Amino acid sequence: QKEVEQNSGPLSVPEGAIASLNCTYSDRVSQSFFWYRQYSGKSPELIMSIYSNGDKEDGRFTAQLNKASQYVSLLIRDSQPSDSATYLCAVRGGNQFYFGTGTSLTVIP
Amino acid sequence: ETGVTQSPTHLIKTRGQQVTLRCSSQSGHNTVSWYQQALGQGPQFIFQYYREEENGRGNFPPRFSGLQFPNYSSELNVNALELDDSALYLCASSLAGTPIYGYTFGSGTRLTVV
Numbered sequence: 001q002k003e004v005e006q007n008s009g010p011l012s013v014p015e016g017a018i019a020s021l022n023c024t025y026s027d028r029v030s031q032s033f034f035w036y037r038q039y040s041g042k043s044p045e046l047i048m049s050i051y052s053n054g055d056k057e058d059g060r061f062t063a064q065l066n067k068a069s070q071y072v073s074l075l076i077r078d079s080q081p082s083d084s085a086t087y088l089c090a091v092r093g094g095n096q097f098y099f100g101t102g103t104s105l106t107v108i109p
Numbered sequence: 110e111t112g113v114t115q116s117p118t119h120l121i122k123t124r125g126q127q128v129t130l131r132c133s134s135q136s137g138h139n140t141v142s143w144y145q146q147a148l149g150q151g152p153q154f155i156f157q158y159y160r161e162e163e164n165g166r167g168n169f170p171p172r173f174s175g176l177q178f179p180n181y182s183s184e185l186n187v188n189a190l191e192l193d194d195s196a197l198y199l200c201a202s203s204l205a206g207t208p209i210y211g212y213t214f215g216s217g218t219r220l221t222v223v
Contacts, residue, residue, distance in 0.1 A: 034211045043214045044152065046212065051209075088152075092211075094165070095157055095165040096142070096154035096165060096207060097152075097154065097207070100151050101150055102151055
């Protein structure tokens with residue numbers, strides 16, 4: 001049984017700060033990792049994917065993967081109020097994706 | 110525009126009733142996957158259909174069933190609705206099974222069971 005765990009939050013950061021979201025997973029063979037953003041009442045939106053150890057940057061977002069520690073993180077630089085949402089970590093396993101319960105982020109103006 | 114459309118967007122059903130949710134896949138995609146997202150939880154895999162055959166199922170009882178049609182659109186049917194079935198139901202399509210690049214979900218169907 002694959003498990004994905006996220007820090008429960010809620011997380012509040014001031015506008016312009018760095019938001020750090022963390023995720024651990026239980027299956028050592030997982031190869032694909034994802035971050036989704038979900039606004040209230042909407043469906044999840046894919047914002048980042050990472051497959052190799054290290055960092056992957058896309059604009060203000062950086063995903064970090066450490067397979068040895070089974071740890072994935074998402075950093076949001078220069079946080080904006082529009083980043084306020086729930087962030088879901090997902091791991092691909094077999095023919096499905098396993099999701100964490102999400103971390104709620106609030107960016108305070 | 111994701112290319113995946115779901116209908117209806119919202120519906121309310123009574124406990125014990127049956128419901129059918131619909132998903133139109135993105136053009137060219139032959140695989141449809143369904144997920145259930147309860148309030149405050151992450152999406153959970155219900156099942157996947159590939160070329161009209163079920164291709165994997167999560168930990169959901171048999172009263173959750175599905176179909177995929179020759180045009181690769183899909184239906185999710187839930188019989189004997191229970192209050193705990195209240196959730197956002199998400200559909201995603203892909204080409205040839207589960208993509209390594211992640212899903213793009215449809216806008217979802219919000220089901221409320223009263």
